[in-house]
Amino acid sequence: MTGSSQPPILKARGITKSFGGFRAVNDISLDLAASEILGVIGPNGAGKSTLFNLLAGALPVDAGSIHLAGKDLTKARPEARILSGLGRTFQIPRPFPRMTVLENVMTAAQNQLGEGLFSALIAPRQVAAQERTNVVRARDILDFVSLSHLEDQPAAVLSGGQRKLLELARVLMAEPKLILLDEPAAGVNPALLDLIIDRIHAINKLGIAILLIEHNMEMIARLCPRVIVMAAGKSLAEGAPEEVTRRADVIDVYLEGMPA
Numbered sequence: 001m002t003g004s005s006q007p008p009i010l011k012a013r014g015i016t017k018s019f020g021g022f023r024a025v026n027d028i029s030l031d032l033a034a035s036e037i038l039g040v041i042g043p044n045g046a047g048k049s050t051l052f053n054l055l056a057g058a059l060p061v062d063a064g065s066i067h068l069a070g071k072d073l074t075k076a077r078p079e080a081r082i083l084s085g086l087g088r089t090f091q092i093p094r095p096f097p098r099m100t101v102l103e104n105v106m107t108a109a110q111n112q113l114g115e116g117l118f119s120a121l122i123a124p125r126q127v128a129a130q131e132r133t134n135v136v137r138a139r140d141i142l143d144f145v146s147l148s149h150l151e152d153q154p155a156a157v158l159s160g161g162q163r164k165l166l167e168l169a170r171v172l173m174a175e176p177k178l179i180l181l182d183e184p185a186a187g188v189n190p191a192l193l194d195l196i197i198d199r200i201h202a203i204n205k206l207g208i209a210i211l212l213i214e215h216n217m218e219m220i221a222r223l224c225p226r227v228i229v230m231a232a233g234k235s236l237a238e239g240a241p242e243e244v245t246r247r248a249d250v251i252d253v254y255l256e257g258m259p260a
């Protein structure tokens with residue numbers, strides 16, 4: 001079930017992955033509507049990042065299926081998933097440091113006619129026109145994430161929070177239907193946290209679904225009407241953050257990871 005009456009944009013069933021004999025993700029199923037932001041929480045080592053790697057195609061699943069907007073992506077390569085509308089960000093963003101902020105966003109455009117020698121020779125005018133369209137779009141997106149003033153700066157000068165915003169901009173350039181956000185609050189100073197939360201809300205309001213891994217419970221509470229709690233690869237609980245975090249079994253799995 002999604003948390004909305006809409007049909008799911010993401011439908012994952014029975015996702016399972018082992019490393020050697022260790023089952024890191026064990027029979028996880030998710031339904032996510034386009035209007036939703038779903039949080040994925042759980043202690044360190046619960047399998048959250050592995051789940052993202054499976055959804056994004058960085059790792060193959062051992063079992064289960066993944067559909068995005070009705071299309072079976074279970075065996076699709078990561079690039080094909082991006083083209084189908086599945087975007088992702090990483091815990092530690094790695095922009096091209098010497099390229100400008102604007103160039104970094106431009107590299108994420110999906111319709112890059114000009115990259116092949118063939119199209120550059122055959123259709124130089126179309127390539128130039130597309131380049132101009134991409135620049136306009138990239139600038140609009142930089143404005144949306146409040147980075148316009150830095151468009152000519154090399155990405156190396158950006159702070160941790162600004163790098164997260166740049167990553168969001170790069171993902172948006174690829175026109176996603178769903179974004180997997182891996183710890184957008186990590187390494188971000190409090191001054192930028194509000195802006196990042198606000199922009200994630202705004203992205204979701206555009207009709208883009210969001211799956212959010214986050215340890216920062218303030219961010220979870222402000223963004224996610226619904227969360228799933230993962231523990232030891234399994235889904236332990238699902239519901240409103242303030243409800244699931246009161247459950248004794250959920251408190252236990254968090255405490256197990258704490259020093260005595």
Ligand SMILES: Nc1ncnc2c1ncn2[C@@H]1O[C@H](COP(=O)(O)OP(=O)(O)OP(=O)(O)O)[C@@H](O)[C@H]1O
Nearest residue numbers: 019020022024042043044045046047048049050051
């Ligand atoms: N490539 C791999 N090979 C072997 N074991 C792995 C591999 N990737 C992850 N694991 C193991 O799978 C388990 C789940 O790891 P994962 O990174 O998915 O957890 P997580 O919930 O994202 O944790 P964190 O909150 O610390 O990022 C861990 O025990 C980890 O050591």
